[in-house]
Amino acid sequence: MLATRAAQALPNALAFKTVLFKLTNWNPALVFLSLLFSIPLAVVFGSLFFPEYEVWAHLRATVLTDYIGNSLALLLGVGFFSLLLGVIPAWMVTMYRFPLSYQLEWALLLPMSMPAYIIAYSYTGALDVAGPLQTMLRDFTGWQYRDYWFPEVRSLGGAIAMLSLVLYPYIYLLARAAFIEQSVCVLEVSRTLGCNAIDSFRRVALPLARPAIMVGLSLVVMETLADYGTVQYFGVSTFTTGIFRTWFGLGNSLAAAQLSALLLVFVAVFLYLEKRSRKQARYHHTSSTYSSLMQQRLTRGQGFIALVICAVPLVFGFIIPVSLLINWAIDTYADVLGKDFYLLLFHSLLLAFITSALALAIALFMAYSNRNNQSLLNRIMVRFVSMGYAIPGTVIAVGVLIPFAWFDNSIDTLLMENLNISSGLLISGTLFTLVFAYLVRFLAVSINTVEAALGKIKPVMDEVAKTTGMRAVIIVKRIHIPMMRGSLLTALLLVFVDVLKELPATLILRPFNFNTLAVRTYELANEELLAEAAVPALAIVIAGIIPVIIISNSISRSRPGHE
Amino acid sequence: MNNAIEIKNISLSIEGRPILEDVSFGVNEAGIACLLGPSGCGKTTLLRCIAGFERPHKGEVWIKGIRVSNPVHHLPVEQRHIGMVFQDYALFPHMSVKDNIVFGLKNLNAKRVMQRLDELVALLSLEKHINKYPHSLSGGQQQRAALARAMAPRPSVLLLDEPFASLDIELREQIARELRQILKHDGITTIMVSHNQLEAFAMADVIGVMNEGELLQWDTAFDLYHEPKTAVVADFVGEGVFISGEVINDKEVKTEIGVIQSTVAHETGVGTKVRVLLRPDDILHDDDSSMTARVTDKAFRGAEFLYTLELESGLRVLSLVPSHHDHPMNEPIGIRLEIDHLVIFPER
Numbered sequence: 001m002l003a004t005r006a007a008q009a010l011p012n013a014l015a016f017k018t019v020l021f022k023l024t025n026w027n028p029a030l031v032f033l034s035l036l037f038s039i040p041l042a043v044v045f046g047s048l049f050f051p052e053y054e055v056w057a058h059l060r061a062t063v064l065t066d067y068i069g070n071s072l073a074l075l076l077g078v079g080f081f082s083l084l085l086g087v088i089p090a091w092m093v094t095m096y097r098f099p100l101s102y103q104l105e106w107a108l109l110l111p112m113s114m115p116a117y118i119i120a121y122s123y124t125g126a127l128d129v130a131g132p133l134q135t136m137l138r139d140f141t142g143w144q145y146r147d148y149w150f151p152e153v154r155s156l157g158g159a160i161a162m163l164s165l166v167l168y169p170y171i172y173l174l175a176r177a178a179f180i181e182q183s184v185c186v187l188e189v190s191r192t193l194g195c196n197a198i199d200s201f202r203r204v205a206l207p208l209a210r211p212a213i214m215v216g217l218s219l220v221v222m223e224t225l226a227d228y229g230t231v232q233y234f235g236v237s238t239f240t241t242g243i244f245r246t247w248f249g250l251g252n253s254l255a256a257a258q259l260s261a262l263l264l265v266f267v268a269v270f271l272y273l274e275k276r277s278r279k280q281a282r283y284h285h286t287s288s289t290y291s292s293l294m295q296q297r298l299t300r301g302q303g304f305i306a307l308v309i310c311a312v313p314l315v316f317g318f319i320i321p322v323s324l325l326i327n328w329a330i331d332t333y334a335d336v337l338g339k340d341f342y343l344l345l346f347h348s349l350l351l352a353f354i355t356s357a358l359a360l361a362i363a364l365f366m367a368y369s370n371r372n373n374q375s376l377l378n379r380i381m382v383r384f385v386s387m388g389y390a391i392p393g394t395v396i397a398v399g400v401l402i403p404f405a406w407f408d409n410s411i412d413t414l415l416m417e418n419l420n421i422s423s424g425l426l427i428s429g430t431l432f433t434l435v436f437a438y439l440v441r442f443l444a445v446s447i448n449t450v451e452a453a454l455g456k457i458k459p460v461m462d463e464v465a466k467t468t469g470m471r472a473v474i475i476v477k478r479i480h481i482p483m484m485r486g487s488l489l490t491a492l493l494l495v496f497v498d499v500l501k502e503l504p505a506t507l508i509l510r511p512f513n514f515n516t517l518a519v520r521t522y523e524l525a526n527e528e529l530l531a532e533a534a535v536p537a538l539a540i541v542i543a544g545i546i547p548v549i550i551i552s553n554s555i556s557r558s559r560p561g562h563e
Numbered sequence: 564m565n566n567a568i569e570i571k572n573i574s575l576s577i578e579g580r581p582i583l584e585d586v587s588f589g590v591n592e593a594g595i596a597c598l599l600g601p602s603g604c605g606k607t608t609l610l611r612c613i614a615g616f617e618r619p620h621k622g623e624v625w626i627k628g629i630r631v632s633n634p635v636h637h638l639p640v641e642q643r644h645i646g647m648v649f650q651d652y653a654l655f656p657h658m659s660v661k662d663n664i665v666f667g668l669k670n671l672n673a674k675r676v677m678q679r680l681d682e683l684v685a686l687l688s689l690e691k692h693i694n695k696y697p698h699s700l701s702g703g704q705q706q707r708a709a710l711a712r713a714m715a716p717r718p719s720v721l722l723l724d725e726p727f728a729s730l731d732i733e734l735r736e737q738i739a740r741e742l743r744q745i746l747k748h749d750g751i752t753t754i755m756v757s758h759n760q761l762e763a764f765a766m767a768d769v770i771g772v773m774n775e776g777e778l779l780q781w782d783t784a785f786d787l788y789h790e791p792k793t794a795v796v797a798d799f800v801g802e803g804v805f806i807s808g809e810v811i812n813d814k815e816v817k818t819e820i821g822v823i824q825s826t827v828a829h830e831t832g833v834g835t836k837v838r839v840l841l842r843p844d845d846i847l848h849d850d851d852s853s854m855t856a857r858v859t860d861k862a863f864r865g866a867e868f869l870y871t872l873e874l875e876s877g878l879r880v881l882s883l884v885p886s887h888h889d890h891p892m893n894e895p896i897g898i899r900l901e902i903d904h905l906v907i908f909p910e911r
């Protein structure tokens with residue numbers, strides 16, 4: 001009896017030991033780094049333990065309903081329109097052939113290169129009372145301002161339109177990947193069971209692509225909640241503008257942090273809903289073979305309609321705003337291009353380079369630490385750091401500034417008390433702070449890219465190399481680096497461009513007198529100098545096209561059933 | 564026209580390359596036919612022409628007395644009332660087995676839907692699995708679910724594309740026999756595609772051997788094996804070797820291993836140079852025989868050995884021998900010919 005009990009207990013004891021090993025066999029450097037990068041999150045949530053009753057009473061009485069209401073309206077509106085703009089063209093370019101359909105496949109990604117605040121500036125310039133369209137209208141009809149109704153760009157509806165136009169590519173990208181990945185057999189089966197093309201889409205293709213579309217939608221939601229430039233410019237009060245106002249208007253950093261925590265709860269709730277909606281059915285593909293997609297050729301009339309439908313997001317999300325920017329840039333470049341502009345460019349590139357190189361180094365370190373180590377703690381830590389991408393830049397700025405300022409003040413006080421010297425501000429207001437905030441936000445990008453690349457190098461490849469007598473250094477040099485080179489470059493570029501585009505964190509954390517392209521664009525636009533803002537804005541858009549090219553290349557290479 | 568399916572002179576080429584050339588055949592009501600051939604022979608394309616996924620450039624397809632396809636008119640897939648089971652079954656991964664099965668039952672009321680579901684679930688022994696999702700089913704269960712889904716709307720014809728290719732080899736023949744019983748029970752006209760002759764033998768009433776877009780022979784399994792009409796069919800169906808010879812009279816051919824006699828007369832002219840097909844079951848092991856051959860290869864098949872034997876002339880033949888006759892390699896063993904029906908083709 002006792003023996004059997006012992007025998008039964010043995011596997012349990014072993015399992016316990018494995019768990020213990022998984023928990024204890026962790027890498028101290030990795031855990032330290034991860035904890036370092038989670039400081040902002042800890043600060044933001046920690047702020048909830050120090051309630052600011054007065055400020056909250058004030059907020060609740062005045063603007064809090066606006067923040068919540070507008071943020072929700074923005075979410076619903078942008079979510080709805082980006083689904084529409086993303087899913088329908090994705091289906092059309094995947095399943096049908098019509099004029100320009102091949103070009104549209106990649107061109108539909110282009111609006112991704114446009115930060116929302118820049119598209120907002122260009123449409124405002126074009127559609128405002130003093131803009132060319134309304135001026136033309138007045139000249140043509142002889143009306144005066146106030147004689148006629150014209151849609152107001154600077155409104156909640158305008159913000160929804162702007163954000164949808166530049167964020168739909170996330171959904172397009174993932175929906176298209178999902179449609180391509182679907183085994184054609186599944187669609188053909190539905191045809192044999194009596195479904196026409198629309199039935200097949202509705203009953204089979206769309207439900208199958210739903211998880212991917214939801215991932216795209218959650219990216220859109222995160223970006224919408226993180227937006228500061230557009231809503232600020234349009235005067236729409238949301239969480240992000242509220243955080244700014246609470247900090248710099250009311251001068252209360254703690255309440256700003258608490259507001260940030262509330263915003264994060266928003267993000268978390270949505271991410272949870274998304275996860276839960278997928279839990280019911282697992283969407284494994286039951287097919288292992290793929291027959292190549294047979295794109296159906298549309299008739300001339302159908303093809304024209306398809307072309308128009310698919311061109312709408314591209315024309316309004318890229319072609320029109322870029323043309324406007326180019327137009328203004330031609331007028332103003334002679335004045336703008338000068339020593340000041342090159343300094344801006346240098347600052348932006350420097351920041352982007354430092355951040356992306358550091359992010360790559362850290363990502364490599366984390367990915368390799370996790371490669372041969374099954375430690376649960378390591379894994380949890382890396383996943384935790386990857387959450388930074390879901391945190392709006394404004395929130396990160398708040399979460400970075402509070403502890404850094406505390407650190408500086410503490411040192412200063414300490415030195416003053418003991419040695420009577422003032423250290424001033426050591427790290428707040430330095431590039432270090434800014435780069436740290438960028439890393440918190442963008443590390444996820446490089447970690448995911450590097451992990452995916454390293455995941456493709458199967459351990460058995462190392463083992464094969466070892467049997468031929470290669471040492472570890474040689475294995476990395478001759479096998480890992482050649483296999484990962486492309487992905488490492490991708491990781492570097494993606495972070496690089498994200499940093500160039502980032503606005504709110506840069507705005508809050510930049511050192512005094514230190515300006516970047518994004519901040520300068522924002523400043524000029526807010527001074528109503530839209531034409532002057534065009535040159536730095538265009539520089540950002542051009543940089544933004546780089547990741548679009550990378551992404552569209554990697555898709556066309558990975559497509560099953562296509563050369 | 565009594566056939567449930569009638570294929571008339573179908574030709575199809577893709578990008579200038581001929582895939583199907585003048586193919587014609589018919590399948591009886593409730594018959595089970597199999598298109599057999601090596602990969603790339605056009606058999607799957609032919610199946611897809613019947614389904615309506617491909618448009619033949621010449622010829623006609625008739626299903627239950629209705630012309631569904633000619634070079635001008637083409638009835639869309641969804642209006643042909645066919646059922647199709649794909650090679651990998653292509654079950655909808657986002658639906659339970661039950662939802663998969665009732666997917667095509669659109670114009671029935673709920674009671675009739677349940678009735679049909681119960682029938683199929685019982686027929687295909689899926690009782691335990693109807694609430695599961697496809698990924699949790701085994702290959703055989705997935706196949707039955709896909710079959711139930713295709714059979715549910717009582718299609719005019721059931722098309723099976725390599726239905727056994729995704730199953731374990733040991734299970735294939737057994738499942739093929741079970742499948743045959745189910746289809747016969749339901750009385751459904753079926754056309755399947757396979758590259759495996761054993762599956763075709765186990766399933767089909769009639770088999771069409773295809774090669775390079777042409778239908779070479781449309782016959783029963785027995786006749787394909789014993790009376791192949793062309794050398795290609797003889798080569799593809801069953802095992803065997805060809806040896807050269809010369810016709811002596813209507814029952815005898817002279818070859819390098821002696822005069823081969825058959826009990827049934829043939830019609831090839833005397834003196835014609837021919838090739839004679841020798842099946843492994845035509846060559847018997849006989850210790851008393853004066854003719855011997857050396858064992859150069861042997862494959863154990865359980866009840867039998869398939870020996871590759873080299874004659875003194877260097878010619879190699881195959882022989883099936885009961886497996887208690889276990890001879891080592893290179894040992895000469897006695898053999899004797901026993902042939903009912905000479906299969907001979909003119910020398911090329």
